[in-house]
Amino acid sequence: MQQLPLISIITIVYNGDKFIEKCIHSVLHQSYSNIEYIIIDGGSTDHTVDIIKKYANSVTTWISEKDKGISDAFNKGLKLAKGEVIGIINADDWYEPYTVEKVAQMIGDFDIVYGDLKLWKNDKVDFVLKGSHEYLAKEMTVNHPTVFVKRECYEKYGLFSTQYKCAMDYDLMLRFKVNHRRFYYIPAVLANMRWEGLSDTQWLLGCKETLLIKDKYLPSQKLRNRLYFYKHILANAVPRVLVKFKMGFIIKKYRSMFSRVKKVYE
Numbered sequence: 471m472q473q474l475p476l477i478s479i480i481t482i483v484y485n486g487d488k489f490i491e492k493c494i495h496s497v498l499h500q501s502y503s504n505i506e507y508i509i510i511d512g513g514s515t516d517h518t519v520d521i522i523k524k525y526a527n528s529v530t531t532w533i534s535e536k537d538k539g540i541s542d543a544f545n546k547g548l549k550l551a552k553g554e555v556i557g558i559i560n561a562d563d564w565y566e567p568y569t570v571e572k573v574a575q576m577i578g579d580f581d582i583v584y585g586d587l588k589l590w591k592n593d594k595v596d597f598v599l600k601g602s603h604e605y606l607a608k609e610m611t612v613n614h615p616t617v618f619v620k621r622e623c624y625e626k627y628g629l630f631s632t633q634y635k636c637a638m639d640y641d642l643m644l645r646f647k648v649n650h651r652r653f654y655y656i657p658a659v660l661a662n663m664r665w666e667g668l669s670d671t672q673w674l675l676g677c678k679e680t681l682l683i684k685d686k687y688l689p690s691q692k693l694r695n696r697l698y699f700y701k702h703i704l705a706n707a708v709p710r711v712l713v714k715f716k717m718g719f720i721i722k723k724y725r726s727m728f729s730r731v732k733k734v735y736e
Contacts, residue, residue: 474502474503474504474574475504475553475554475555475574476504476505476506476552476553476554476555477502477504477505477506477553477554477555477556477557477570477573477574477618478505478506478507478508478551478552478553478555478556478557478621479497479505479506479507479508479556479557479558479559479570480508480509480510480544480547480548480551480556480557480558480559481493481494481497481507481508481509481510481547481558481559481560481561482509482510482511482512482540482543482544482547482558482560482561483509483510483511483512483514483518483560483561484511484512484513484514484518484543485514485515485516485518486514486516486518486561486562487514487516487517487518487520487521489561489562489664490518490521490522490561491521491524492564493559493560493561493562493563493564494509494521494522494525494529495564496559496564496565496566496567497559497565498525498528499567500565500567500568500569500570500571501567501568501570501571502570502571502574505570506530506531506551506552506553507528507529507530507531508529508530508531508532508547508550508551509522509529509531509532509533510532510533510537510543510544510546510547511532511533511534511535512534512535512536512537512543513534513535513536513537514534518561519534522534531550533546538632539632539635540630540635540638541629541630541631541632541634541638542632544558544629544630544638545629545630545632548624548629548630549629551621553621554620554621555573555574555577555583555618555619555620555621556618556619556620556621556624557569557570557573557617557618557619558614558615558617559615559661560615562663562664563615563661563662563663563664564661564662565660565661565662566658566659566660566661566662569585569616569660569661572585572656572658572660573618573656573660576654576656577618577620577654579652580652580653580654581619581620581622581623581646581651581652581653582603582612582617582618582619582620582623582643582646582651582652582653582654583617583618583653583654583655583656584601584603584612584613584616584617584618584653584654584655584656584660585601585613585616585655585656585657585658585659585660585661586598586599586600586601586613586616586656586657586658586659586660587599587601587613587615587616587659587660587661587662587663588659588661588662588663589662589663589664589665590662590663590664590665591664591665596665598659599613601613601616601655602655603643603647603653603655606640606643606644606647607644607647607684607688607691608698609640609680609698609702610637610639610640610643610680612643612653613660613661613663614639614643615660615661615662615663616656616660616661617639617643619646623646623651627645627646627649627651628645630642634679634682634683635672635675635679636672636675636676636679637676637679637680637683640679640680640683641679641683641686644683644684644687644688645687648687648688674703677699677702677703678699680699680702681695681696681699681702684698
């Protein structure tokens with residue numbers, strides 16, 4: 471009988487007592503059994519550590535100490551991980567019950583496996599964001615909470631860059647892409663994410679970092695990168711204006727019919 475591969479799951483958190491318990495539950499109640507669970511707390515001052523301690527017998531490893539930002543926290547977890555495959559789910563997010571099992575079944579000869587992401591706003595489903603690695607040269611079209619990466623990719627191509635505050639996941643995925651790592655898309659919702667995250671509130675910084683990352687890995691198309699940068703800004707700014715004037719229905723129509731990566735509304 472073939473042994474199930476060890477899959478490491480990393481959760482980073484700082485003052486996340488409002489949501490972390492749901493995240494922990496989603497990992498501990500997976501249909502897949504061979505999981506190593508690592509929690510990296512950034513020295514929380516709320517009740518986060520108390521919640522983590524409730525699950526100390528089920529969590530493989532956890533630490534609570536100050537870090538130098540999101541990428542630094544990710545990297546702490548990656549350095550502790552022993553699994554053949556590694557997934558990262560932040561404290562505000564949570565997995566579907568079958569997620570790790572699906573990944574274990576499909577990763578095989580691939581290096582990175584990912585799927586669809588269900589977006590929530592005000593505790594209600596907003597839409598499902600489809601993933602596609604085919605467009606990574608333009609923007610982040612792989613849903614990071616759904617991503618699982620073989621540990622050997624980190625060992626060969628490096629960890630998260632601490633240079634970026636928002637787009638560190640894009641830097642990593644594009645780095646894998648330009649190095650011809652093998653991606654596989656699972657056409658199913660693998661994770662859930664609340665809209666009110668860093669990438670949503672600091673979207674302009676994310677656009678700027680995305681341009682810097684593309685210039686680094688795709689220097690031969692700098693003009694194209696800049697043209698897309700302005701398109702990217704418009705794509706983020708216009709919906710905010712439309713929502714302000716209660717014209718959100720236009721956004722939904724565009725996203726469901728014309729967007730490069732489809733948004734399916736429920």
